[in-house]
Amino acid sequence: MSWQESYGKKLVKAPEALKHIKNNSRVVAAHALAEPSYLLDEMVVMKEQFRNIEIIHMASRGSGAYCNPGMEPYFHHNSFFTGITTTEPVAEGRADFTPVYFSEIPKLFRTKLPVDVALVMVTPPDENGKVSLGVSVDYSMAAVECADLVIAQVNAQMPYTLGNSRLSVDQIDYFVEHSAPIIEVPVRPLDEISKQIGKNCAELISDGDTLQLGIGTIPDAVLASLKHKKDLGIHSEMISDGVVDLYEAGVITGKRKPDHKDKMVVSFLMGSKKLYDFANQNEEVELYPVDYTNNPVVIAMQDHMVSINTCVQIDLMGQVAAETIGLKQISGVGGQVDFVRGAAMAEHGKAIMALPSTAKGGKISKIVSFLDQGAAVTTNRMDVDYVVTEYGIADLKGHTLRERARALIEVAAPKFRQELMEEYERRFFSKY
Ligand code: COA
Secondary structure: OOHHHHHHHHEOOHHHHHOOOOOOOEEEEOOEOOOOHHHHHHHHHOHHHOOOEEEEEOOEOOOOHHHOOOOOOOEEEEEOOOOOOOHHHHHOOOEEEOOOOHHHHHHHHHOOOOOOEEEEEEOOOOOOOEEEOOOEOOOHHHHHHHOOEEEEEEOOOOOOOEEOOEEEHHHOOEEEEOOOOOOOOOOOOOOHHHHHHHHHHHOOOOOOOEEEEOOOHHHHHHHHOOOOOOOEEEEOOEEOHHHHHHHHOOOEOOOOOOOOOOOEEEOEEOOOHHHHHHHOOOOOEEEOOHHHHOOHHHHHOOOOEEEEEOOOEEEOOOOEEOOEEOOEEOOOOOOHHHHHHHHHHOOOOEEEEEOOOEEOOOOEEOEEOOOOOOOOOOEOOOOOOEEEEOOEEEEOOOOOHHHHHHHHHHOOOHHHHHHHHHHHHHHHHOOO
16 A cells, blocks of 8 residues: 555544544653644543543643643643643642653653553655654654554654654554644743853853753753854753754854764754744754663763753752742753763763752852752752853762852852851851
8 A cells, every 4th residue: 555545545634543542541641842732622522432541741831721621521731841821730739740760751652651642743644654753753663663553643844854754654653633833932032141041151162062951941041152262062861942043143053963973863843933944854853762862971082072052050069949839830841951961971961950049030049059959950069060150150060069059159149149158157067
């Protein structure tokens, strides 16, 4: 049978495809901007047909209606990274959270968390009958490979990305065509503090380095401060619009990368239409499954790897809380530790934790004596390397607890330094 005939037979309306999901199934949905929101929302419309469906995904940009009060008999969300629609359901006990390194999710699907159903969003097939997972390959590829049932929303507006991002029509059981714009996450305007943090980070970045950029305003500020650098490379879990600007300015060339020379290697895209158009059919942007991009051993092969991430709080020992505010889960580890570890293993690698010194309009310090009660340590004190704020750079790796505390106090906001110094004196010069 030709792929065209096969596609035609599998092309159905959403209820026809979704009715094949059995009660008590584990459903994995693609995440971020590749979330097949149309399919998830249709499941909610059909809720009476379902009982006890576990829905797993990372960041969500859809309605999250399956987490609403009253959905408990039908759906239960298990979050690997909370966000706009899932933070409150987890906090209120209507959903669960599973701590997991991004790099290990594909292995979990192959071992401890077998997948019954994968819901993904793909491009229409190309002339060879291949669809692309578009803006999010990460764990979607493994979910498709492991699932008993694969249902794809075919979105004509999804960019056709390259790398290891393609599936054949045979790998999908049902196609549901539904075109919708890919949700855009534009870069937030940079304030003076973010710009200064970017400049301080730029001091640690040399020509020819390979960069990973985490999520949030700070990584965008770092990109904006790199216009004078040469031949930077990208090996990152995600990229945003700032990368396109630097590529167009001739700063990102990938020329000096030890592997995937001249190419950007990523696992998902999060930006505006400008980024999605840039990645469409672009051989210089390769998307791979996350157990490749985020594998610390693969990252370590980038000799001059620099990871740039941000966090919520850091204590005087250098312990980083990046995903909780006290007990409240506000995101997840994502690829932060994968890249911090990989950069540490790379010959000339550096791991930067870049953060504004304060939060809540300057009212609270992000550098603290103790993490908030209940906070999870995302990056531990052995792994933390450079901490950068608008006040400078604290070099922690290889330094004693006393040296670390002093270095961190020096980059804290001036109005909190006295309080931190008092804790420093108590901790190191009197008996606790
Ligand atoms: N105490 C209390 N609240 C704090 C705080 C602190 N020390 N630091 C931040 N917050 C609040 C902010 O006020 C904001 O609240 P709001 O949404 O009510 O305005 C919220 O936490 C998010 O802070 P913000 O600075 O806007 O976050 P961001 O978009 O820059 O993201 C992280 C920062 C840490 C949440 C994000 O980078 C993350 O999830 N990191 C972990 C995963 C990761 O690093 N992955 C890397 C590869 S993608």
